[in-house]
Amino acid sequence: MTNITHIVDSFYPAPSATKYAHISSEFPMHRGESLNQLTIAYETWGELNADRSNALFIFTGLSPSAHAASSDRDKSQGWWEFMIGPGKPIDTNIYYVICMNSLGSCFGTTGPASLNPATQKPYRLDFPDLTIEDIANAGYQLLQHLQIRQLDTLLGVSLGGMSALAASIMHSGISRRLILISSASSSTAYAIAIRSLQREMIVNDPMWLEGNYRFDKPPASGMKMARKMGLSSYRSADEWQQRFGRKRITSQPKKPFGAEFEVQSYLEYNSEKFIGSFDPNCYLYLSRAMDWFEACSHGEGVLENAFEKIVLDHVLIIGVESDSLFPIWQQQELAEAMRSSGHQVSYAALESIHGHDAFLVDETEFAPLLKNFLNNK
Numbered sequence: 001m002t003n004i005t006h007i008v009d010s011f012y013p014a015p016s017a018t019k020y021a022h023i024s025s026e027f028p029m030h031r032g033e034s035l036n037q038l039t040i041a042y043e044t045w046g047e048l049n050a051d052r053s054n055a056l057f058i059f060t061g062l063s064p065s066a067h068a069a070s071s072d073r074d075k076s077q078g079w080w081e082f083m084i085g086p087g088k089p090i091d092t093n094i095y096y097v098i099c100m101n102s103l104g105s106c107f108g109t110t111g112p113a114s115l116n117p118a119t120q121k122p123y124r125l126d127f128p129d130l131t132i133e134d135i136a137n138a139g140y141q142l143l144q145h146l147q148i149r150q151l152d153t154l155l156g157v158s159l160g161g162m163s164a165l166a167a168s169i170m171h172s173g174i175s176r177r178l179i180l181i182s183s184a185s186s187s188t189a190y191a192i193a194i195r196s197l198q199r200e201m202i203v204n205d206p207m208w209l210e211g212n213y214r215f216d217k218p219p220a221s222g223m224k225m226a227r228k229m230g231l232s233s234y235r236s237a238d239e240w241q242q243r244f245g246r247k248r249i250t251s252q253p254k255k256p257f258g259a260e261f262e263v264q265s266y267l268e269y270n271s272e273k274f275i276g277s278f279d280p281n282c283y284l285y286l287s288r289a290m291d292w293f294e295a296c297s298h299g300e301g302v303l304e305n306a307f308e309k310i311v312l313d314h315v316l317i318i319g320v321e322s323d324s325l326f327p328i329w330q331q332q333e334l335a336e337a338m339r340s341s342g343h344q345v346s347y348a349a350l351e352s353i354h355g356h357d358a359f360l361v362d363e364t365e366f367a368p369l370l371k372n373f374l375n376n377k
Contacts, residue, residue: 011215012279014101014108015067017043017074021145027138033128037117040142041101041108042066043074045084046092048148055146056090056153056374057175058099059139059160059167062286063278065107068099082363089371095152102163103138104130104285112281113215125211130285132159132293136167140174151175153374157359158182158326159286162293165334169298173311179373181318181359181366184330185295185303185337191325194233195287198226202280211281220275226283227271236322236355303333307341316346316373318359318366325356346373 023038043066048055058068060079069084070077084090084097101109104127112127119126143151154175156164161183168178187195205222207213232240244263259265299305315338319331328349335347350365352358359366 011276012106012113014041015043015065015074015076017071018066018101018108019043020108021142023141023145027141029128030131030133030137031129035110035128037110038103038138038141039108039110039114040103040138040145042142043068043071043099045069045071045097046095048096048146052148053150053152054094054096055143055148055151056095056097056155057139057143057151058097059135059154059156059163060099060102061158061160062102062290063105063283064101065105066099066101068097079360082367083370089367089374090155091374095374098142098146100139100142102159102286103135104282104289106279106282109138111279112211112285113279124281127281127285130289132162132166132289133170135159135163135289136170139163139167140171143174153177153179155179156181156183158356159290162290162295165295166293166298168310168312169295169306172309176313177315177373178310178312179316179318179370180331180334182320182323182326182331182356183334184326185334186293187291188325188327188330192291194229194325195291198229199284199287201225201229202284208280213280215279218276219280223275223278223280223283224271227274228267231267231270233325234355234357236324236353238322239353239355242353303337304341307337307343310341310343312343314344314346314373316348316369318348318350318369320350320352320355320358322351322353323356323358 018041021040027035027038064079068078068080086093090097101107103109104111106113112123114123116123151174154164161180164180167174202208202219202222205219207217208219208222213219240263247262248260249262249265253260259268295306296303317331317335319328321328335345338345348369352362352365354362
């Protein structure tokens with residue numbers, strides 16, 4: 001048992017500032033089965049005020065850990081460094097910021113790479129079917145653990161936007177305000193196609209071994225190809241052209257039909273970094289959860305009916321014109337359905353060239369929007 005635990009923890013380590021909530025009661029899963037024990041990894045910034053009313057909760061995208069920003073406990077750069085901190089748009093002098101590593105992930109929260117307490121072996125494919133609703137419910141459990149009755153703001157990006165939306169529907173009144181960034185009420189056929197191909201690349205790698213790969217010998221080829229496809233879809237065609245065009249690398253291809261262009265070299269380098277840094281089974285589970293999600297299922301097939309269950313003061317919805325994975329019409333759909341169900345909505349369609357990843361890199365476009373919204377009490 002000790003050796004297995006060491007292997008799992010050493011290959012997918014949680015950031016050093018990570019905190020843990022251990023939920024000992026049974027955690028039922030949305031599609032059936034349950035977890036007997038649940039560990040939730042999270043990080044915090046700022047201080048919780050006396051009446052515990054200044055909390056801002058962040059649901060992440062598919063692959064990030066809870067390390068959204070640096071802190072005194074961990075000086076390393078977080079995935080949303082320009083957004084979180086003293087005096088920044090999400091001002092930690094004002095807000096107690098919580099970022100949770102998603103259920104099903106591999107950076108401290110229970111997922112397919114975690115030890116199953118019943119067998120003392122990693123869950124792997126014995127992990128129950130994972131849904132966005134399960135991620136949302138895990139977030140709710142964390143708030144109960146922290147004794148936070150209501151958030152000031154619930155925020156989600158990409159997959160996290162789906163999780164924040166699900167949490168708002170299933171736990172009415174969980175937050176006074178809601179921010180959804182580059183997200184949707186369900187996945188488009190294009191996004192499902194992209195993710196299904198990524199999963200196919202992983203499971204068809206001979207090293208996947210029906211999910212029973214060694215952690216030190218993962219299905220590297222499959223993960224590498226899946227990451228390349230993901231990277232290609234995260235940014236817009238215009239950005240790829242602007243950054244790389246037809247620039248060629250100076251060295252000759254090392255093998256027949258090898259890389260000749262700089263864009264190929266970029267994809268190769270960044271996909272290599274991903275191998276071993278994220279568990280393949282966790283990737284499969286989280287990817288499929290996005291495909292399965294339909295917010296309208298909470299309203300008998302009608303999105304407005306689902307949104308009528310939500311109780312909050314104000315919603316901010318942000319989309320990006322160049323995003324192909326979560327196209328701008330999906331953010332428009334969210335805004336219109338929210339308004340139709342009686343909610344106060346602020347909506348912004350940004351012209352950033354950076355596609356789906358714009359919220360990670362485009363400080364100029366995103367920072368003022370969030371700062372203005374959060375400052376408007």
